[in-house]
Amino acid sequence: MSSRSIVRSETPRGFGIVLVVLATLFLALLVLVPLAAVLGTAFQKGFEPFWNAIRDPDTISAIKLTLITTAIAVPLNAVFGVAAAWAITKFDFKGKSLLVSLIDLPFTVSPVVAGLLFVLLFGSRGLLGPALSDTGIRIVYATPGVIIATIFVTFPFIARELIPLMQAQGNEEELAAITLGANGWQTFWRVTLPNIKWGLLYGTVVCTARAMGEFGAVSVVSGHVRGLTNTLPLHVEILYNDYHQIEAFSVASLLTTISLVALVIKKLIEKKGLLSAHGG
């Protein structure tokens, strides 16, 4: 921020109190009360029903699929994010601004449309459907489809975090390393990576939270096969529709905890100012 910005904050008086009360009421009704409802309903009959819902075989297999999906999607998007940020911030080339805009594209696509893309591509009546059914590989309505859809919706998160950070850091340190005789990999591992580690962690946390929580896109490509292609967010919806309220809210509270943890890590990184160009 520039030096001219003076953040003024005061204790509310008069009309200010009305504004604070209105803002608090809005956030309470919209976010806090539903949050309390999730945790309250999950534990309304104590810890045991919650625990039974979590250790149910269908829940366990949903947890497994969610973890597998995240473990594949997030590292791939991280490698992509680092590679894209390296190319975009260290070099000039034609089509750079187009590339930056295209990376953001998945943000604007509806999750349902994202799922639709892969059904149209890999479904039995899709473009590649006939070729796929000859080889016997199933993508849509199977685990690979869930993973691909998750990659799509979380695609830009890490790249978006790294590009502005590496832009602000500039090239001087890398140039110095190269001048002193380091090769490309040494420069990356010993100079660039330590500089961007907090930004990378931040992007990874956001990406992981979204990957574990994606519903729409995964719902379209999964085919809802219970115990086979159900991720945790899908499992919540199925339990709820089957009138298993406590079970649904128990699994939901597990997911809520994951997102709260992600938020806390995010806030910690923001608060320590670790994302500024020379904060690492």
Added chain:
Amino acid sequence: MSEVAVAEERVTRRLSLYTLPRMLLGKRRVLPGLGPTLGFTWFYLSAMVLIPIGALVLKASALSWDQVVSIITNPRTSAALKLSFGASAAAALLNTLVGTLVAWVLARYRFYGRSLLDAIVDLPFALPTSVAGIALTFVYSEHGWVGGLFAKVGLPIAFTRLGIVVALTFVGMPFVVRTVQPVIQEIDVQIEEAAASLGATKLQTFVKVLLPMLGPAIGAGFALSFARAVGEYGSVLVIAGNMPMRTEIAPLLIVSKLEQFDYAGAAVIGVTMLAVSLALLITVQLLERQVEKRFGGDPS
């Protein structure tokens, strides 16, 4: 001029005329890795994003114009599209008004619980939409903690269009707050003091001085929140009731068309929504450029 000074100047000139451009060129040539990183970037982008989107456009463009028109103007489809855009606009408008208020309160006041409020603004970003859906339905249904109060005055929320607006407000809220809040923090307090010293009331200062400065950011927040709402599926799925012609949103219609193997119909609605989100993305980028111009570039 002394000899030393002449020599110094010569060195400086050589540095600026000769070395500096070489250093700039060196930016491209000294660092390794452009080929592999750029190659991988385009490959991964094409495989994961561009080719799938191409497949959607290809599928939709295989239809004749008359077929496309008949799909869009089908009563159930046009009802769903109207509902999606209408409810999204209502939610985005609500978020723009109240979200700006929240951003203002968080940026300007110190009070007990401020950091908790600031933290929970981001929760809708992080919470899975199916969780949001069941939580909102629970709270806003006829027997829920909040919905019960509204139902008593004859305004049921869950399983009506109002419920859809509530869910879309939830998912879009952080976009307005997080777009407007940093801009409010950037506004120089002297501007308000100047307005006050010229005799403006607080309301006049807000409407005539601050609001025009916040305009682009508020506009960007509206567009982002609207774009998110148009595409939203999970949270609405549970709270809407999903009755065709009444509470069925466009993303839901895509899913039901897919379930009937009506790929062409799904593709046409999908492309329509894609076009709207692209238009919104461009709007947001233009507005953000305005924000940059006003708060990033000027040296005053």
